Every structure is written in structure tokens, then in C-alpha cells.
Amino acid sequence: MIQLIYLARLREVLGTATETVDLPRDVMSVGSLLAWLRTRGGAWAQELAPGRAVRIAVNHDIARPDTQIKPGDEVALFPPVTGG
């Protein structure tokens, strides 16, 4: 199981702030997680489509598509940051 966190605009358009999910056995990286979430269709497919500006952090560190995910991880999805 991993914890998924959605922030800012993504939380609003996906209608979800957090969820705990059991990943399929073959979902072991950030890239495959995104592909798996897109299979939910609708806003998930649209917002997480390739080329959309989605940033991902694994355990509070910015991740890349090949970053590995393991049970117990906290994975956050969010738009490009706009602080300061």
C-alpha cells in the first residue's frame, strides 16, 4: 500500500486530497504509477496525460519517471509550484 496525496489545482480537479491504494504488482515506478492512474479515465486520464505539467514527489523528494516506488511510500502529485 502507498499513500497518494493530491495538492492545489490537481486536488480540486480530481476531487481527491488523499487516498491509500494497493498497487498492481507491475507498478513499481513513478512513470508506471501515472500510467495506472490514467486508466481510471475521465479527469485522471486528462490531467495526468503525457505532456501535462504534473510534478511528483516520493517521500518529500522530487521524483522522476524512473523513480522507484515501494510499499509504505508517500507519493504526492501536484502542479508546478508558484510560491514566493
Added chain:
Amino acid sequence: MPVRVQTEDFDMAREVAALRGSDGRVGAVAAFVGIVRDLNDVAALRTLTLEHYPGMTEKALARIIDEAKSRWDIYEALVIHRIGELAPTDQIVLVAVTSAHRGEAFSACQLIMDYLKTQAPFWKKERTADGERWVEARVSDDEAAARW
């Protein structure tokens, strides 16, 4: 604590005084304050709401300060970033750096601010008479961070 995320306002003079304390080595303090502008692409801004990702924010800001310390001979650095609902003319962010000489203090302060804009997990939502919208990230901020 060199990093603070808070709803309350801050007093730059007091923060700078605390940052340099009685350290006789300090010959320069550079401080930057970001302010909510009363300007918007389409309509007058009523409020700006700042959201962040607790846990990651503090870690990201601490890492940015470490990066500045690894590049320049600076003594102390402080980042205060406000969250919650702000209005035009409110202070949003303070970055302050102490060093022996001005060059290091200016450069470190600017790097911390440029990296904060592109790496620290904060998001702004604007509310105007026309409604609400999330602020889009700017390419110019990426370019400003890339020059370091």
C-alpha cells in the same frame, strides 16, 4: 529555526536583528521581502490564498539554504513563507542572509529566492471579482533559477 512556514505576518527588522545577533563577523545582511501585488491580468485582486505541502516544504527550503551555504561563505540564512489568505500589500515571503561581505549575501539571497520560486511546494490561488483561479507557473522563474 532557519525555515518557518506560518500564517502570521513577520517583522523584517526584528528577524534580521535576531539572525545576526551579536555575531561580530557579520559585515553584511541581504534581505528580500515579497509582497502581494494589487495587479492581475484581468481584474483587481481581492485575496491570494497560499497552500503548501507540509513536510516537503520545510525539507525543500532547508535544502535550498544548504545549497547557498555550499556555494558562498555565508553565516546564517532565514526563510519565512506565509500561507493562508493574504490581501494586496501583504508580505508573503522573507529571505535574509548574513555574511562578512555584501557579494556573498546578495548572491545567496537571490539564489535562495530563485530556487524557492521553482522548487518549494507552494501554490497561489487568486480571487478577483471574476472568480477564483490557480496561478500558473512562469517560464521566467525557471530561467531565473537556471542561471545559478
